[in-house]
Amino acid sequence: MHLLDSKTRTERSCADPANLSPPAVFAVLVHETWARNAEWCRENSDFCRQLRDSLGSSLNFDVFQWSGFNLHRARIIAGSRLTSRLRSIVSKHPDARIVLIGHSHGGNVIRYALKSAEIASRVTGVVTLATPFIGLASRPFKHWLYLMTGAFAASALVLSIVFAFLLLGTVLVHVFFYAKTIFPGSPVRVFAQKAFQLAFIPTIAGLFALCLWLYVQRIGRFIAAIETKLGPLQDEMITTIDPPVIEGIPLLSIEVRADEARFALRAASVCSEWAHRTVSNTFFNGFVLFALLPLATMYFFPLFLPNSALDSYLVALGLVFVVVPLLVGLLLFLSVFFPRVIKAPIFGEETIVQTWLLQSIQSPEPVGWMPNTHRKFVVNTKWWHSWRTIKHSLVYANPEVANCVASWVNVLLTNEFTGPVSVGSLIHVQPPPTNFEEAIYGVLPPPVRKYFTD
Numbered sequence: 001m002h003l004l005d006s007k008t009r010t011e012r013s014c015a016d017p018a019n020l021s022p023p024a025v026f027a028v029l030v031h032e033t034w035a036r037n038a039e040w041c042r043e044n045s046d047f048c049r050q051l052r053d054s055l056g057s058s059l060n061f062d063v064f065q066w067s068g069f070n071l072h073r074a075r076i077i078a079g080s081r082l083t084s085r086l087r088s089i090v091s092k093h094p095d096a097r098i099v100l101i102g103h104s105h106g107g108n109v110i111r112y113a114l115k116s117a118e119i120a121s122r123v124t125g126v127v128t129l130a131t132p133f134i135g136l137a138s139r140p141f142k143h144w145l146y147l148m149t150g151a152f153a154a155s156a157l158v159l160s161i162v163f164a165f166l167l168l169g170t171v172l173v174h175v176f177f178y179a180k181t182i183f184p185g186s187p188v189r190v191f192a193q194k195a196f197q198l199a200f201i202p203t204i205a206g207l208f209a210l211c212l213w214l215y216v217q218r219i220g221r222f223i224a225a226i227e228t229k230l231g232p233l234q235d236e237m238i239t240t241i242d243p244p245v246i247e248g249i250p251l252l253s254i255e256v257r258a259d260e261a262r263f264a265l266r267a268a269s270v271c272s273e274w275a276h277r278t279v280s281n282t283f284f285n286g287f288v289l290f291a292l293l294p295l296a297t298m299y300f301f302p303l304f305l306p307n308s309a310l311d312s313y314l315v316a317l318g319l320v321f322v323v324v325p326l327l328v329g330l331l332l333f334l335s336v337f338f339p340r341v342i343k344a345p346i347f348g349e350e351t352i353v354q355t356w357l358l359q360s361i362q363s364p365e366p367v368g369w370m371p372n373t374h375r376k377f378v379v380n381t382k383w384w385h386s387w388r389t390i391k392h393s394l395v396y397a398n399p400e401v402a403n404c405v406a407s408w409v410n411v412l413l414t415n416e417f418t419g420p421v422s423v424g425s426l427i428h429v430q431p432p433p434t435n436f437e438e439a440i441y442g443v444l445p446p447p448v449r450k451y452f453t454d
Contacts, residue, residue, distance in 0.1 A: 023058070023093075023095040023096055023097055024058055024060055024093055024095070024096045024097070025055060025058050025059045025060065025096070025097045025098075025099065025124075025413065026060050026061075026062050026089055026093070026096050026097070026098050026099070027051060027059060027060070027061050027062070027099050027101055027409075028062045028063075028064055028082075028085070028086070028089075028098065028099070028100050028101065029041040029048075029061060029062070029063050029064065029101050029102075030064050030066070030082065030100065030101065030102035030103070030106035030107070030109050030110055031063075031064075031065070031066075031068065031102075031103060031106055032068070032102075032103045032104030032105055032106050032393075033068050033069070033070045033104055033105045034068050034069075034070070035068055035103075035104075036065055036066075036067075036068050037065070038103070040103065040396040040397070041061075041063045042063075043061050045396075046397065046399070046402065047396045047397070047401075047402050048061055050399065050402040050403065050406055051402065051405065051406050051409070053406075054403075054406035054407070054409075054410055055406060055409060055410060055413070062085070062089065064078075064081075064082055064085055064109075066078035066081065066082075066109060069348075070105070070345070070346075070348045071348045071350055072241045072347075072348045072349065072350065072354070073350060074348070075105060075108050075109050075112060075348070076112055076240070076241065078109045078112070079109050079110070079111070079112020079113040079115065080112070080113075082109060082110065082112075082113035083113045083115070083116045083119055086098065086113065086119045086122070086123070087116075087118075087119060090119070090122050097124045097413060098122060098123050098124055099123075099124055099125050099126070099127065099409055099412075100113075100123060100125075100126045100127070101126075101127040101128075101129070101405070102126075102127070102128055102129070102131060103128075103129040103130065103131070103395070103396060104129070104130055104131055104132070104261065104392065105131070105132070106128075106131070107126075107128035107129070107131030107133065107253075108131065108132075108133065108134055108243060110126055110128070111133075111243040111244065111246070111366065112243060112244075114126075114244060114246055114249070114423060115243075115244045115423060116423075117421070117422075117423045120246065120249060120421050120423050121421045123249055124250075124412060124413070125249065125250040125251070125252070125408075125409065125412045126249055126250070126251045126252070127251075127252045127253075127254070127405050127408070127409070128251070128252070128253045128254065129254050129395045129396055129401065130254065130255065130256045130259055130261065130262075130392050130395045131253065132261060132262050132265050132362040132363075132364075133243075133253075133362060133363050133364070133365065133366040133367075134243065134347070134348075134360060134361070134362055135242065135243070135360075135361045135362070135363065135366075135367055136238050136241055136242040136358050136359065136360060136361070137358075137359040137361060138234050138235075138238060138357070138358070138359070139234075139276070139356065139357055139358060139359045141230055141234070141356060141357055142227060144356075145223050145226065145227055149219065149220055149223055152219050152220075153212075156208060156211035156212060157204075157208055157211075159207070159211055160204045160205075160207035160208040160210075160211055161204055163207050164200060164203040164204045164207055165200075167203065168199055168200060168203060230357065233353075233357065234357045234358070237353075237354065237357060237358060238358065239425065241354075241358070242425060243366070244423050244424060244425055245366075245367060245368035245369070245423075245424050245425060246366070246368070246369050246421075246422070246423055247368060247369065247370045247421070247422045248370070248371075248419050248420050248421035248422055249369075249421055250371055250373070250412055251366070251369050251371070251372045251373065252373045252375065252404075252405065252408045253364065253365055253366070253372065253373070253374050253375070254375050254376075254377060254395065254401055254404065254405070255364040255374065255375070255376045255377070256376075256377060256378075256379050256391050256392060256395050257376060257377070257378050257379075257391075258391060259391060259392050260390045260391060260392050261390075261392040262362065262364070262392075264346055265346055265347065265362045266362070268342050268343045268346040268347065269343065269347075269360065269361065269362070271338075271339075271342045271343070272338070272339035272342055272343035272355075273359075275338040275339045275342075276339060337352075339355050339356075340352050340355050343355060343360070347360040347362075371419075373408065375404055377395070377398060377400060377401055377404075379391040379394050379395055379397075379398050379401075
């Protein structure tokens with residue numbers, strides 16, 4: 001963290017003669033998403049009039065316009081432009097007091113602007129109106145790579161079972177046919193069944209080892225290489241997108257009860273997390289079931305079926321091999337695209353990579369921002385407003401909210417805060433590398449696994 005003392009703030013009060021006029025106060029207004037030229041940012045709005053009536057003629061409004069797109073990239077670019085705007089105000093008015101006021105995602109734009117420690121030390125206070133403070137956490141993608149490796153190992157086990165059944169079935173059918181012509185009688189059928197039982201498991205083991213040697217080990221090394229690239233990419237994305245942790249700048253965060261925007265963010269987060277956890281586990285369990293079901297059906301069912309039913313059994317088993325991969329593929333499709341469709345448009349993620357590597361969270365108060373003043377208001381809408389707008393967009397129209405903001409800013413300007421300002425970021429620690437050998441051999445029963453791993 002970069003730590004700056006507030007020398008620039010205290011020097012003004014120490015050398016302030018009584019005959020000098022108070023320094024100018026700049027209220028920088030930052031509008032919300034999809035609201036360029038927002039009504040509340042105009043100087044003749046009720047919100048601005050109440051602020052001017054309480055703070056006097058020294059108050060100057062500066063409206064900051066940004067694209068308003070609901071994207072992380074749009075808010076980051078807007079934060080950089082706001083930093084330049086604040087630097088211009090400071091250069092023209094060195095003694096000015098700056099108060100930043102943002103509605104909804106305008107508050108997150110302000111957070112990005114305060115990444116500059118130089119500008120953060122010159123800001124007197126920040127006011128946020130119904131801002132869903134976005135935070136990021138690293139999603140444990142290595143669990144998915146582990147499941148992917150296990151899925152390839154399960155598919156190798158399935159192929160081994162199928163090839164063993166076809167190979168032994170073909171050999172024993174020929175042996176049974178020639179033996180029946182030379183040695184007619186029922187003992188030949190019993191011998192063929194016993195030979196099939198004795199040779200089935202060793203053949204599967206040999207074919208499974210061959211599949212591991214041919215492609216599963218190579219796939220494991222390929223997935224390990226992907227892991228080494230995704231880790232730094234995830235760290236870079238978090239460093240770029242995650243807003244800074246700010247301490248020392250007074251903050252007034254105003255929350256609206258029954259906020260529709262916050263409810264939508266929370267619902268999108270819950271749904272996407274359900275898709276990431278439940279569907280992913282179902283996907284892997286489906287692969288394991290697909291690997292173990294043929295082992296039981298191929299080994300036991302033919303022993304109790306008459307010859308007339310074997311053809312129907314093989315047809316049904318073939319349908320199982322067609323239907324189960326389609327169902328598993330459908331689950332995989334849902335687990336990939338469901339979070340993208342539900343969560344990305346609301347949180348502002350642009351790519352599937354961001355959706356998968358980043359876990360977006362929102363809260364009514366930013367993490368680590370001290371000192372922090374939190375107020376909660378009830379915004380009552382009239383019946384003719386209910387179909388035109390929402391409570392989230394009417395927070396600035398509430399006179400109680402404007403009075404609270406004006407009183408808080410007035411107290412802040414009168415009793416100047418002189419604490420140090422620090423701007424930093426949260427530390428995200430990557431988990432240890434994935435054990436892909438365990439993922440490959442984890443599809444085998446424990447008594448069998450030791451023969452491959454020892």
